[in-house]
Amino acid sequence: xxxxxxxxxxxxxxxxxxxxxxxxxxxxxxxxxxxxxxxxxxxxxxxxxxxxxxxxxxxxxxxxxxxxxxxxxxxxxxxxxxxxxxxxxxxxxxxxxxxxxxxxxxxxxxxxxxxxxxxxxxxxxxxxxxxxxxxxxxxxxxxxxxx
Numbered sequence: 001x002x003x004x005x006x007x008x009x010x011x012x013x014x015x016x017x018x019x020x021x022x023x024x025x026x027x028x029x030x031x032x033x034x035x036x037x038x039x040x041x042x043x044x045x046x047x048x049x050x051x052x053x054x055x056x057x058x059x060x061x062x063x064x065x066x067x068x069x070x071x072x073x074x075x076x077x078x079x080x081x082x083x084x085x086x087x088x089x090x091x092x093x094x095x096x097x098x099x100x101x102x103x104x105x106x107x108x109x110x111x112x113x114x115x116x117x118x119x120x121x122x123x124x125x126x127x128x129x130x131x132x133x134x135x136x137x138x139x140x141x142x143x144x145x146x147x
Contacts, residue, residue: 001125003112003132005105008140013091016137023127024075027118032075035114036068042110048103074134091141100147104139111135 024032040063044054053059069080070088081088115128 001116001119001129001132003115003129004136005108006136006140008101008104008143010101010143010146013141014137016134016141017130019075019134020127020130021076022124023131024072024077026123026127029072029077031121032072032077033068035118036071037064038114039111040064040067042114043107046106046110048106051097051099051103075131090138094142095144098145099142100145101143102147104143108135108139 027035040052040060043049043052044060052063066081066085069084070090073079073081073088111132115132118128119125
């Protein structure tokens with residue numbers, strides 16, 4: 001498994017391949033939720049915390065939920081995001097936030113240890129890699145500010 005962070009460029013949106021559906025099947029919805037929420041917990045104490053509503057516990061909890069809803073839908077699970085918020089339109093939703101390449105790499109890097117830990121739980125490295133590859137490429141789409 002190679003959880004490599006590729007370099008992105010503002011305005012360049014390479015095609016993103018959806019994660020293999022086996023990822024969600026092996027992880028399961030509850031564990032998937034724990035994964036996304038643990039990622040947000042790591043963000044809370046990171047150098048990109050300022051991009052998130054960490055000082056408002058209710059808003060921060062909503063941000064976690066939105067991320068979970070979006071990512072589980074991307075992985076072939078229930079369409080919680082669409083049901084609760086409409087079409088994802090993630091580029092537009094992130095436009096108000098100044099996201100640079102450094103922040104993207106930090107955000108993505110915080111997922112690496114959490115995903116590596118899934119191998120110890122028996123999740124296939126191939127499926128973990130497919131989720132990582134999606135995050136790596138799709139996160140490039142959200143960069144909107146020069147570093």
